[in-house]
Amino acid sequence: MFREIPTVLTAEEIIDKMFRRAKKVEVPLSRNKLLMHRNLSIAKIFTARDVAVHTLKRYVDKFPYINKMHPFYRSLLELLLDKNQYKKSLGALNWAIGKIESLATKYSRKIKGCGKIEEALKLRKEFYGRAASVIKQISSNLQFLAQAREIMRRLPDIDAREPTIVIAGYPNVGKSELVSKLSTAKPEIAAYPFTTKGIIVGHMETEYGRVQIIDTPGLLDRPLEKRNKIEKQAILALKYLANLIVFLLDPSETCGYKLEEQENLLDEIKLSFNVPILVVENKADLLRRESGFIKISAKTGEGVDMLVDLIMERVNTHSQVQRRL
Numbered sequence: 001m002f003r004e005i006p007t008v009l010t011a012e013e014i015i016d017k018m019f020r021r022a023k024k025v026e027v028p029l030s031r032n033k034l035l036m037h038r039n040l041s042i043a044k045i046f047t048a049r050d051v052a053v054h055t056l057k058r059y060v061d062k063f064p065y066i067n068k069m070h071p072f073y074r075s076l077l078e079l080l081l082d083k084n085q086y087k088k089s090l091g092a093l094n095w096a097i098g099k100i101e102s103l104a105t106k107y108s109r110k111i112k113g114c115g116k117i118e119e120a121l122k123l124r125k126e127f128y129g130r131a132a133s134v135i136k137q138i139s140s141n142l143q144f145l146a147q148a149r150e151i152m153r154r155l156p157d158i159d160a161r162e163p164t165i166v167i168a169g170y171p172n173v174g175k176s177e178l179v180s181k182l183s184t185a186k187p188e189i190a191a192y193p194f195t196t197k198g199i200i201v202g203h204m205e206t207e208y209g210r211v212q213i214i215d216t217p218g219l220l221d222r223p224l225e226k227r228n229k230i231e232k233q234a235i236l237a238l239k240y241l242a243n244l245i246v247f248l249l250d251p252s253e254t255c256g257y258k259l260e261e262q263e264n265l266l267d268e269i270k271l272s273f274n275v276p277i278l279v280v281e282n283k284a285d286l287l288r289r290e291s292g293f294i295k296i297s298a299k300t301g302e303g304v305d306m307l308v309d310l311i312m313e314r315v316n317t318h319s320q321v322q323r324r325l
């Protein structure tokens, strides 16, 4: 969706392009010089108009409507750019399209009715000046959209419609190890706002179709309270994506965090995300304790098949299907 947004030219670049193309326009030679010059001027005006309208229309078509986006992307974009300014900028482009179309119509009519070659030339110049001024008036809007494009292109590239599992838990509890065990292909890194690490996206093929697995280094691996408001909202955007959060505990504490600390993070995530959570105890090869949670070893693979069954059960329950629709 975001890959299709074209590069946004500056006002000067659009103006250059309009007149460069208009300059190349030719009409058949004719004995009637006045008629020939009128036709030439009109053809040039229409070419300049077409360049401007085509360029701007493409932007209007290719920049997505934020309000129609999946809530995951919508909530991230609301943090990253001024939504009103975005709407206004696209509106300004529409205004410019209409303005240039009507100027072209008006000036071509005037030229048709003019009686002198010089006048045709003068009117053509006048159109150029006015059309250029319209484009200059949307210069800041074009600039804003160029920035918006850069922001949108850096958004994580995820299929928001695919059932998605988000993995959480303190560092070193085995999240990456588990994601690589569950993924059918090598997980990919996707950019994520406010973290340089990005998120890791893997895919699991199941009899019910593909499931996306997301590892979130630096996001869901420490208390949310330590983040600033914007970071926190960017992290919470994951709730729109996740059908299920798999929270990994490491009772062996070889990760370097006390189990109690880990459980506090679990409680916080439970409170902050309105998403079903599956608690999994990892590193069962090192330590097993009495608890109601499923036990696995991401390292040896023990219990992982059972975990997949549990995940699929949770992802395919009626409520989950409803959430997707």
Ligand SMILES: Nc1nc2c(ncn2[C@@H]2O[C@H](COP(=O)(O)OP(=O)(O)O)[C@@H](O)[C@H]2O)c(=O)[nH]1
Pocket (backbone or CB within 6 Å): 169, 170, 171, 172, 173, 174, 175, 176, 177, 178, 282, 283, 284, 285, 286, 296, 297, 298, 299, 300
């Ligand atoms: N013994 C044992 N070690 C594990 C297990 N899962 C992960 N590890 C190790 O724990 C360390 C941290 O794992 P990693 O997947 O990078 O943790 P993450 O920070 O949560 O992504 C690595 O050295 C892993 O090899 C497990 O089930 N058993």
Ligand SMILES: [Mg+2]
Pocket (backbone or CB within 6 Å): 172, 175, 176, 177, 215, 217
């Ligand atoms: Mg990791």
